[in-house]
Amino acid sequence: MQTPTDGVSTPQSTSVLRSSIAPYQNSRYPIGSLTSTRRRSSYRIPSKRKIPQSTPIQETFDPQKAALLLQKQWTLYSVTPMYDFSYTKLKEYSKHLSATIVAEKQKGVAVDLGSDVAFKANFSCLPGLKGKESDPTAILVQITGKSPISKPGTEERIVWTGWFCGPYTEDEILEVLPETFTCLPLFLTNGSESFTAIVGTWFQQAFDCCFGKLVIRSLDLRWLAAMWAGYEVQGHVPTTELVFSVPVEPHMDISFAIHPEDFKTLWNDIQKSKDEVTVEEVEHLFQCLYSHFFRHFKIHLSATQLVKVTVAVASAHCEGKVKFLSKDHLVRVLGFLTEIAVNNIQY
Structure with missing residues (x-):
């Protein structure tokens, strides 16, 4: 998957809107690849970091979803704020992304498990992954696959998982963003890069955001x-x-x-x-x-x-690979990775 390091330009029609949310830069891209965000000209080295207060996973966090996050290798990306994203439209987003995957298959885009497998996308919330009350609710995106010749009652199996989160995101960033933007700066994926590219470019087109591969220095x-x-x-x-x-x-x-x-x-x-x-x-x-x-x-x-x-x-x-070995302090670790992600997209 290609991630160019050159800067990206903002469409003229949205330049006035974007000027109020610096230091983020957004653009729209065609389906086909996941384009990186503009990098900082110089990396800010902190002289000290606060240790977040221990935040246990809330009781509202589904234990089955918690199990999905552990003992898997996740690839990290930074993502700019999403324009006009709505938590009330997750079912609609699921249908649109599913249709996009079908369309990409018909165009011959390589996906796993063969051409006879029917894929479906599903959006849901991860309400327990918050560092503080003002943090936006995390979003889980899953792609499942099932062969048309499967026996009745056969469950669809998960072939790709991604989630957006931002625990302990700085209040200064959340306060400067207009209400039309949702800030979930950390994106984690597990699965085929072809699905990552499809999902990422769909988000870029739908919510005028952009992604960057997150390298941990x-x-x-x-x-x-x-x-x-x-x-x-x-x-x-x-x-x-x-x-x-x-x-x-x-x-x-x-x-x-x-x-x-x-x-x-x-x-x-x-x-x-x-x-x-x-x-x-x-x-x-x-x-x-x-x-x-x-x-x-x-x-x-x-x-x-x-x-x-x-x-x-x-x-x-x-190289931006993380595996969570225990649910203990998961939110605190994600908070640190969120800080790195925000550094990756500020300039």
Whole structure:
């Protein structure tokens, strides 16, 4: 799937409307590919980040839908605010997207499971994924498939899943947007890229928004490792793992496995406040890890690049891949990814 990095222009007919919602840029695109948003000219490196208050998943959150989000690898995108999106029209959107998928199949667009499979799209809400009351309700989009020759009573199976969310979105952003816009800056997908392209371009055409592949920078991965270190979860806690890419040919990765309690103890000794994390604390944590690794293996990890982090609550890769390992603190982790997504579309 192609994601050009050049900027996009705003249609003249909507330029007046768009001027009130800077720093976002929107445009319309033809079906066929998912076009990236305009990137920031310089990445804003925060000096500190607040730790969100623990927000348990609300009782209104369907346990079956919660299970859909865990133990799967999700590809991350940033998305600009959607114009004229309505939560009361989800059934209508389901019909329109289903019709679009059928039309793309008839034009020969490659989709999984073969040409004889009937696909159907379904929109629904994920009301439990909020960091605070002002956050817009998350949206789940599923594509199911069923062969016409299937036996009666055979259930349709899910072939693609995507969801839009934005827990802990900054109030400054929500307040500046007109009521005609819905801000759900984080988009996560699991399934075929052909379906992702169809769904993404349908949203671009229907709601005048645009998407960008979300890359998690090495610095953000270090923040994630530090901030997630103190998150306690129930049940089995996996080993904390940091994967570093070595700049040599042929390509080589170094995996640094740490007992989660040791990692947490080290972080607790460094972190001064339970309400926020500073960049100095994050750098201090990794300098300690680098020094420990060098004493044992005589390798300078500071000369490598952190590409993957796995802790108790989630696993994240620099290519914009995330797997949620526990429902505990899911909303808080999504809030951090939302901040990265918003950074990706501001300039």
